[in-house]
Amino acid sequence: MNDAFAGRNVLLTGGLGFIGSNLARRLVALGANVTVVDSLIPEYGGNLFNIAGIEDKLRVNISDVRDQHSMSYLVKGQHYLFNLAGQTSHLDSMQDPETDLEINCRAQLSILEACRRHNPEIKIVFASTRQIYGKPDYLPVDERHLLRPVDVNGINKMAGEWYHILYNNVYGIRSCALRLTNTYGPRMRVKDARQTFLGIWVRLIIEDKPILVFGDGSQVRDFNYVDDVVDACLMAAANEESNGQVFNLGAEERVSLKDLVELLVECHGSGKYRLVPFPSDRKAIDIGDYFADYSRFTSVLGWSPKVSLREGLTQTLRYYREHASRYWD
Amino acid sequence: MNDAFAGRNVLLTGGLGFIGSNLARRLVALGANVTVVDSLIPEYGGNLFNIAGIEDKLRVNISDVRDQHSMSYLVKGQHYLFNLAGQTSHLDSMQDPETDLEINCRAQLSILEACRRHNPEIKIVFASTRQIYGKPDYLPVDERHLLRPVDVNGINKMAGEWYHILYNNVYGIRSCALRLTNTYGPRMRVKDARQTFLGIWVRLIIEDKPILVFGDGSQVRDFNYVDDVVDACLMAAANEESNGQVFNLGAEERVSLKDLVELLVECHGSGKYRLVPFPSDRKAIDIGDYFADYSRFTSVLGWSPKVSLREGLTQTLRYYREHASRYWD
Numbered sequence: 001m002n003d004a005f006a007g008r009n010v011l012l013t014g015g016l017g018f019i020g021s022n023l024a025r026r027l028v029a030l031g032a033n034v035t036v037v038d039s040l041i042p043e044y045g046g047n048l049f050n051i052a053g054i055e056d057k058l059r060v061n062i063s064d065v066r067d068q069h070s071m072s073y074l075v076k077g078q079h080y081l082f083n084l085a086g087q088t089s090h091l092d093s094m095q096d097p098e099t100d101l102e103i104n105c106r107a108q109l110s111i112l113e114a115c116r117r118h119n120p121e122i123k124i125v126f127a128s129t130r131q132i133y134g135k136p137d138y139l140p141v142d143e144r145h146l147l148r149p150v151d152v153n154g155i156n157k158m159a160g161e162w163y164h165i166l167y168n169n170v171y172g173i174r175s176c177a178l179r180l181t182n183t184y185g186p187r188m189r190v191k192d193a194r195q196t197f198l199g200i201w202v203r204l205i206i207e208d209k210p211i212l213v214f215g216d217g218s219q220v221r222d223f224n225y226v227d228d229v230v231d232a233c234l235m236a237a238a239n240e241e242s243n244g245q246v247f248n249l250g251a252e253e254r255v256s257l258k259d260l261v262e263l264l265v266e267c268h269g270s271g272k273y274r275l276v277p278f279p280s281d282r283k284a285i286d287i288g289d290y291f292a293d294y295s296r297f298t299s300v301l302g303w304s305p306k307v308s309l310r311e312g313l314t315q316t317l318r319y320y321r322e323h324a325s326r327y328w329d
Numbered sequence: 330m331n332d333a334f335a336g337r338n339v340l341l342t343g344g345l346g347f348i349g350s351n352l353a354r355r356l357v358a359l360g361a362n363v364t365v366v367d368s369l370i371p372e373y374g375g376n377l378f379n380i381a382g383i384e385d386k387l388r389v390n391i392s393d394v395r396d397q398h399s400m401s402y403l404v405k406g407q408h409y410l411f412n413l414a415g416q417t418s419h420l421d422s423m424q425d426p427e428t429d430l431e432i433n434c435r436a437q438l439s440i441l442e443a444c445r446r447h448n449p450e451i452k453i454v455f456a457s458t459r460q461i462y463g464k465p466d467y468l469p470v471d472e473r474h475l476l477r478p479v480d481v482n483g484i485n486k487m488a489g490e491w492y493h494i495l496y497n498n499v500y501g502i503r504s505c506a507l508r509l510t511n512t513y514g515p516r517m518r519v520k521d522a523r524q525t526f527l528g529i530w531v532r533l534i535i536e537d538k539p540i541l542v543f544g545d546g547s548q549v550r551d552f553n554y555v556d557d558v559v560d561a562c563l564m565a566a567a568n569e570e571s572n573g574q575v576f577n578l579g580a581e582e583r584v585s586l587k588d589l590v591e592l593l594v595e596c597h598g599s600g601k602y603r604l605v606p607f608p609s610d611r612k613a614i615d616i617g618d619y620f621a622d623y624s625r626f627t628s629v630l631g632w633s634p635k636v637s638l639r640e641g642l643t644q645t646l647r648y649y650r651e652h653a654s655r656y657w658d
Contacts, residue, residue, distance in 0.1 A: 094499070097438050105434055105488065109426050109481070147476065149491060150498070152438070159434065159488040162478060169479070170423070170613045284499045 004238035006031035011078040013037045013065050013111070014045065014085035018188040018195065019127065019180075021050030022226045023082055023233055024058055034058035037065070037074060037085070044087070045195050049326040050187045065107040072114040075122065080237050083111060083164075084127045086157070089194040090285055093153035104156035105163075112167045112175075124175040125236045128161040128246070129154070130292060132179070140293035143179075143246055151285040161246065168244040176242035178232055180249050181292050185226030185312060186319035191328045198223070198260075202320050203328055205264060211273040214282060217258030222251040222291040225312035228305035235301045242301060250292030253309050260309075267313045333567035335360035340407040342366045342394050342440070343374070343414035347517040347524065348456065348509075350379030351555045352411055352562055353387060363387035366394070366403060366414070373416070374524050378655040379516045394436040401443040404451065409566050412440060412493075413456045415486070418523040419614055422482035433485035434492075441496045441504075453504040454565045457490040457575070458483070459621060461508070469622035472508075472575055480614040490575065497573040505571040507561055509578050510621050514555030514641060515648035520657045527552070527589075531649050532657055534593060540602040543611060546587030551580040551620040554641035557634040564630045571630060579621030582638050589638075596642045 010027050014020040015036025027034045038046040040062055051058065063070040065085045075081065086104050087093060093100035108126075115122050132155075133141050134148035149155045164175040182196060190199040201211045224232075232249055236242045255263070258275075265271035278286065297303045307315075320327065339356050343349040344365025356363045367375040369391055380387065392399040394414045404410065415433050416422060422429035437455075444451050461484075462470050463477035478484045493504040511525060519528040530540045553561075561578055565571045584592070587604075594600035607615065626632045636644075649656060 097442065098435070101435055101438060106427070106430055109430060113426065144475065146473065149495070152492070152495065155488050155491040155495060158491070159484050162484045162487070163481070166478070166481065166484060 001234055001238060002030055005234070007033070008079040009033045009035070009077055010080045010082070011035050011037065011074055012082045012084060016040065016047060016050050016060070017045035017084065019183060019226060019229055020082070020084045021187050022185065023084070023230045024051060025054055026230050026234065028054050028057045035061055035074065037061045037063055039064040039085070043092070043194060045189045047187070047327070049323070065111060066102055068110045068114070071111050072118060075111070075114045075119050078119060078122055081115070081122050081124045082233055082237070083108070083124055086127065087153065090131070090151045090153050091281060092194065093151055093156070094281070094285070097152040100152050100156050104153065105159045108160040108163050112163055112173065115173050116167065116171050120171065120173050122173065123237055124164060124173065125233050126161060126164045126175060126177040128177040128179045129157050130179050130181045130248070130290060132158040132161070133290070135287040136290055139289060140250065140291050141248070142293035143248055143296055150287060165244055165246065174240070174243045176236050176244065177246045178236060178249055179246060179292070180224070180229060181251070181290070182221055182223045183226055183229050184223055185316050187226070190320060201261065201264060202316060205268050205271040206317070206320055206324060208270070211261055211271065212276045213257050213261055213273055214276060214278045217256060217261070217275055219257050220254050220289040220291060221257065221260070222254050223309055223312070224249055224251055224305055225307035225315070228307055232297070232303050235303050239301055245300070247297035247300070248292040248294045249297065250294035251305050251309070254291045255309065263310060264313055267310060268317050330563055330567060331359055334563070336362070337408040338362045338406055339409045339411070340364050340366065340403055341411045341413060345369065345376060345379055345389070346374035346413065348512060348555060348558055349411070349413045350516050351514065352559045353380060354383055355559050355563065357383050357386045364390055364403065366390050366392055368393040368414070372421070372523060374518045376516070376655070378652070394440060395431055397439045397443070400440050401447060404440070404443045404448050407448060407451055410444070410451050410453045411562055411566070412437070412453055415456065416482065419460070419480045419482050420610060421523065422480055422485070423610070423614070426481040429481050429485050433482065434488045437489040437492050441492055441502065444502050445496065445500050449500065449502050451502065452566055453493060453502065454562050455490060455493045455504060455506040457506040457508045458486050459508050459510045459577070459619060461487040461490070462619070464616040465619055468618060469579065469620050470577070471622040472577055472625055479616055494573055494575065503569070503572045505565050505573065506575045507565055507578055508575060508621070509553070509558060510580070510619070511550055511552045512555055512558050513552055514645050516555070519649060530590065530593060531645060534597050534600040535646070535649055535653060537599070540590055540600065541605045542586050542590055542602055543605060543607045546585060546590070546604055548586050549583050549618040549620060550586065550589070551583050552638055552641070553578055553580055553634055554636035557636055561626070561632050564632050568630055574629070576626035576629070577621040577623045578626065579623035580634050580638070583620045584638065592639060593642055596639060597646050
């Protein structure tokens with residue numbers, strides 16, 4: 001892995017966000033020349049504190065992926081692009097579908113056009129999402145499952161993913177997509193529920209406030225600790241076998257939300273939760289149980305997650321207890 | 330069917346185009362209050378001659394589906410919307426992906442938002458396309474087949490289709506999508522190959538010029554005569570069983586392109602063709618054989634095509650021999 005990134009030029013969109021900043025840290029450690037691009041839109045995941053301690057070892061470029069001129073300039077000369085910027089809130093996508101489309105569709109298309117014109121040799125890893133599957137027909141969900149998104153965000157992410165596959169297939173711009181499941185860990189947005197529900201849970205438990213679990217808490221999910229997702233991104237980037245491919249991420253541990261909140265309380269040493277009825281806007285886009293079959297990614301690229309949920313939650317809680325003031329008031 | 334449309338207000342986007350104008354004619358005959366919307370962009374399918382003879386029996390509104398204010402006004406008070414406007418050229422979508430996105434994604438989303446705000450009681454039939462399946466894994470292709478579009482147009486149409494299903498599922502705005510296969514007949518664009526290859530073939534044979542068939546002509550396709558597609562649209566609109574559903578259209582007859590061109594020559598009484606190698610830009614987005622399994626549409630709504638290929642081609646040739654001057658110089 002060192003060989004693949006040492007001395008190489010790497011661009012990360014959404015690079016001050018959750019996964020982006022963790023990936024940037026790893027890439028800096030591997031000796032890459034890292035440029036992070038981030039819009040720092042307050043409602044999104046970017047946070048300058050996420051790169052605390054490595055500020056001098058990478059380049060920070062504040063701009064929006066919707067800014068075509070900026071992106072055209074930034075892709076030049078890059079060996080790798082980790083394309084992680086996105087609008088990720090499902091509810092926001094329903095309230096403002098056009099902004100979601102601008103970021104998750106149009107900007108993706110214009111980034112790919114910029115690569116086609118200015119840097120067709122680049123290798124791109126696109127962060128897709130399990131959300132595009134919608135409500136599963138069967139479990140675990142593999143990559144053969146139909147895509148039936150249940151919100152505007154899911155539809156636009158589906159299109160964004162396919163632009164990448166298309167540009168690989170038609171123009172030979174090497175691209176792949178990782179369909180992330182629920183990812184958690186240090187540097188995620190915990191201020192509110194916009195990025196992940198687990199984020200706000202972490203904040204609430206640290207603030208000693210009750211966690212609200214929607215429904216009866218029986219919904220099953222899988223979770224990846226961010227370090228495992230960083231591994232996945234690097235492996236996908238460094239291997240030619242990923243070109244034009246779409247891979248699920250996932251975890252061997254599958255837990256109900258009720259078991260998850262109880263594990264979180266256990267890891268923190270205290271805390272309480274309450275089951276509350278689903279808000280109607282959440283219920284309308286809820287998908288029931290979900291967990292992924294990620295065996296394809298394992299067999300093609302050898303990836304599998306290493307960090308247990310207990311260990312990951314413990315690390316996460318430790319991080320936010322220490323740095324709470326950097327993530328919420 | 331008369332009951333469903335007599336005295337009802339019906340809006341058709343792309344209403345001066347191929348399918349739109351044939352549908353408008355039928356709706357006028359059924360006693361509907363028809364408004365056709367069309368941008369009359371010269372490269373697209375709209376042609377005022379397509380409504381010759383019924384100009385006084387419907388309302389023509391020249392505007393673009395990208396014009397949000399226009400669409401917000403026009404959807405008000407409509408009982409049905411046949412949403413047929415689109416950028417349909419695969420090659421144009423690769424050369425100008427942003428325009429394709431504007432028309433096939435953003436405008437669709439804003440039409441649905443207009444319906445949500447101003448007319449949530451409307452029933453919508455969206456014209457989708459078999460193109461979103463990409464290169465088939467198996468034949469005939471049913472609605473369970475994965476969507477793997479091979480061009481920007483296919484990706485954007487896929488998103489456009491899903492916005493409709495989503496607005497049905499989340500907001501109860503009754504919508505369905507018909508995945509059209511190759512449609513042909515009177516009033517299609519025959520000036521060039523932008524809409525259908527069969528269009529330019531019809532023009533060439535009438536002009537006594539050789540038809541160019543790409544590859545070895547062995548590719549298999551299915552074809553629907555436009556009157557059968559009009560039936561499909563009306564049945565989908567009039568039945569509640571279609572809500573939130575996606576249906577393939579298709580035909581029992583499946584022919585290779587070589588057999589098709591020979592049938593066309595036979596129907597016309599003369600003509601010649603040549604097999605030529607695929608142009609590289611076409612080859613890159615070619616999908617091989619395609620034909621649909623449309624049994625789901627038959628079993629749910631009772632639709633099946635009635636017009637044989639021979640009969641349809643004969644009608645089509647007759648129309649263009651008579652009206653050539655209205656469709657090309």
